[in-house]
Amino acid sequence: MAGTSNKKEELRIGLIGCGFMGRAHSNAFNRVANFFDQPLVPRLVAVCSRNEQQTQQFADTWGYESIETDWRALVDRNDIDAVDICVPNHLHCEIATAAAAAGKMVLCEKPLAMNSQEGETMCRAVEEAGVANMVWYNYRRVPAVMLASQLIQEGKLGRVFHYRANFLQDWTISQDVPQGGAALWRLDAAEAGSGVTGDLLAHCIDTALWLNSSIQNVTAMTETFVKQRLHQSTGELAPVKIDDACAFLCRFENGSLGVFESTRYARGHKALYTLEINGEHASLRWDLHDLHRLEYFSHDDEGRLRGWRSIHVTDHDGSQPYMDKWWVPGLQIGYEHTFVHQVADFIDGLATGEPAAPTFRDALATQRVCDAVLESAESGSWINVLQ
């Protein structure tokens, strides 16, 4: 980490992948020092993807100083501290293990890997190398979700009975949507590993493991509604091997029951991530489409005033993480800020030695639930989640 003129040290970033997530992360690296006063400032040293012209365009747009077209060359550079992996899932393991072996910190887009075996390899690689690591489950960093976590930690809900989560989209209903290639690798099992389970339910599971408790066992069903799609690499129709929709039930370690559903076939829903938790004394509800609000019902309220409160999460008194860093109270932030928060927490973790969650090891727990869900859908039986 080289020094800079304003005396702050730099966290020299090498980004691999120029897609949607590459943009979200680059924006976060660029913004964080404007709003969070921290000892390290990200410097965008290099970006890598296969197409030279597109990579240069990306570098110019986001302020990367140089480009590479082979990820191995980026990983080997000695002017990079942290490698950020934003490529399709089938490349996560190979890149992460190479980056760790080269002594780099590793940040990885979710889900951690194609499956838990790969996830375990990745955990071992970063742990043996002793390098900082983190997976971008960004929804933990929504201030309203943070408030939910605070209320649960404070015991406001009491014993938890139910955890419910949905992640609904509608962008693959048309059978004309092809699979494979830059934007549509999420539909190709060879690159994605799974469909909505790894892409969307993984978010819900990560939040649930953090807010509620670990998951003991699951029973699931999946469906692939469109059985064949044009594959962009061959130009031919090919079977679709990902799950288009998935629903599962589970038992949590704390005795509560979970119901989870995700689909890309819920006409009208673009990214409706909702969660609800019902406890003995209170319930909580949150909705990504209205991400500033936390709905809260407390049975401890005076009877005639009991009802669902819609809390607009802002900086009333400095008790909320993040909100005091942005605008004056009442003004809102959005999706992209969750990534800024995650970079800020990663940097804090480097400074304090208390790693920012979810680490690779934390994300492996989510991966194990995803694996159990897919295995259950296949076998039709309840599956115990490996801990």
Ligand code: SOE
């Ligand atoms: C898929 O459409 C997707 O972009 C996921 O890959 C992201 O993780 C999710 O946050 C939004 O939806």
